[in-house]
Amino acid sequence: MQQKVNSIKKSMSEQVLALAQQVVDFSGVDVEILPPEISQLASRPETFGDPRVLAYTTAKSTIAHILHRNPASDAMLRIVYPDTNGHPLTAGLDRFLSRSLSGQALRDRLTVCSAWLAEHFVKENKTIIDLGGGSGSYAFESLATKSPPSGFRWRVLDLDGESLQFCNDLIAVYDFQNVIETRQDNFMSTTSVDEKFDYAVLIGVLCGMDYNMAVSCLSRAKAHLKPGGEIYAATLLQRAFDEDPRTFRLLCNIGGWQLRPKHLPKVQQIFQDAGWEITSIMSERENGHGQYAIVHAVMPT
Numbered sequence: 613m614q615q616k617v618n619s620i621k622k623s624m625s626e627q628v629l630a631l632a633q634q635v636v637d638f639s640g641v642d643v644e645i646l647p648p649e650i651s652q653l654a655s656r657p658e659t660f661g662d663p664r665v666l667a668y669t670t671a672k673s674t675i676a677h678i679l680h681r682n683p684a685s686d687a688m689l690r691i692v693y694p695d696t697n698g699h700p701l702t703a704g705l706d707r708f709l710s711r712s713l714s715g716q717a718l719r720d721r722l723t724v725c726s727a728w729l730a731e732h733f734v735k736e737n738k739t740i741i742d743l744g745g746g747s748g749s750y751a752f753e754s755l756a757t758k759s760p761p762s763g764f765r766w767r768v769l770d771l772d773g774e775s776l777q778f779c780n781d782l783i784a785v786y787d788f789q790n791v792i793e794t795r796q797d798n799f800m801s802t803t804s805v806d807e808k809f810d811y812a813v814l815i816g817v818l819c820g821m822d823y824n825m826a827v828s829c830l831s832r833a834k835a836h837l838k839p840g841g842e843i844y845a846a847t848l849l850q851r852a853f854d855e856d857p858r859t860f861r862l863l864c865n866i867g868g869w870q871l872r873p874k875h876l877p878k879v880q881q882i883f884q885d886a887g888w889e890i891t892s893i894m895s896e897r898e899n900g901h902g903q904y905a906i907v908h909a910v911m912p913t
C-alpha cells in the first residue's frame with residue numbers, strides 16, 4: 613500500500629502537495645455522507661492520497677469515479693452544472709461536492725461566462741472556436757441567452773468523442789445544425805487548424821496545466837485565430853484551494869488528480885509570455901474575488 617501511496621504522491625502537483633500539508637476539518641460534513649474513519653483519514657496530511665479514501669470516494673461518488681478515470685473529463689461538469697435544485701445524479705458524496713463553494717463557482721462560471729460571450733462574441737458573421745469545449749455547455753448556454761445572429765458559427769473542438777457525441781445530440785435537439793459544429797482533434801496539433809476563427813474560448817483547460825504547459829497551450833491557441841483575434845479563457849485560482857480545502861482534499865485524493873490553481877500574477881504572466889495582450893480580467897463572483905480568473909485578451913497585430 614505504501615508503494616501505491618508514494619506513487620500517487622509523486623504525481624501530485626506542488627499545489628496539491630501544499631494542500632496535503634494542511635490538516636482539514638471534516639467534522640462538519642454529514643456523517644451519513646462521510647463515515648468517521650474516512651473523515652479522519654482525509655483530514656490528516658500524512659494520509660493524503662490514501663487508497664482507502666480513493667476506494668471510498670470512487671465507489672460513493674460518480675464525480676470522483678469520473679475524475680479517477682479521466683481527470684480532464686467534461687462528464688464531471690455535466691453533473692455539476694445543472695445541480696441548482698436537486699439534480700437526480702447528485703446524492704450523498706456527490707451532493708456534498710456539487711453543493712460546495714467550488715461546485716457553485718463552476719455553475720457561476722457557466723452563467724457569467726456565457727452571458728459575457730453572448731454579449732461580446734456571439735455576433736453576426738463571427739466565428740468562435742471553443743478549444744477543449746467538451747460537450748458544448750458554453751455554446752448552448754450562450755445561445756440560450758441570445759439567439760444566433762446570421763452567419764454566426766461556434767465550433768467545439770475536443771479530443772473526447774463521448775463529449776462531442778453528447779454535444780451532437782444536443783445540436784439536433786435544439787436544431788442548431790447550422791450554428792454549432794463539432795470536431796474531434798487535439799487543439800495543439802497542426803492538423804486541427806483547417807480554418808481561422810475570430811474568437812477563441814478556453815474554459816477549464818488551463819486549470820490542470822503548469823506554467824510551461826499553459827504558455828504553450830495559449831501560444832498554440834493563436835494558430836486557430838485570424839490576425840487580431842481574441843480569446844476568453846477561465847482558469848482556477850489559488851483562492852479555490854484556500855477557501856474550500858475540504859472539497860479539493862476529497863477530489864485530489866482520488867489518485868493523482870492534477871489541479872494547478874494559480875495566483876493572479878502568474879495567470880497574467882502566462883498570458884503575456886504566450887504573446888497575448890490582456891484587456892480585462894473578470895471573476896465569476898460579483899465582488900471580483902472568485903475561484904476563477906476569467907481573462908479577455910487580444911492577439912497583437
Ligand SMILES: C[S@@+](CC[C@H](N)C(=O)[O-])C[C@H]1O[C@@H](n2cnc3c(N)ncnc32)[C@H](O)[C@@H]1O
Nearest residue numbers: 684685686744745746770771772798799815816
Ligand atoms: C474540464 S473539461 C472543460 C470542458 C468545457 N470547456 C467546460 O468548461 O465546460 C476539459 C476539456 O478539454 C479537453 N481537452 C484537453 N486537452 C485537449 C486538447 N489538447 N485538444 C482537445 N481537447 C482537449 C478535454 O477532452 C475536456 O473535454
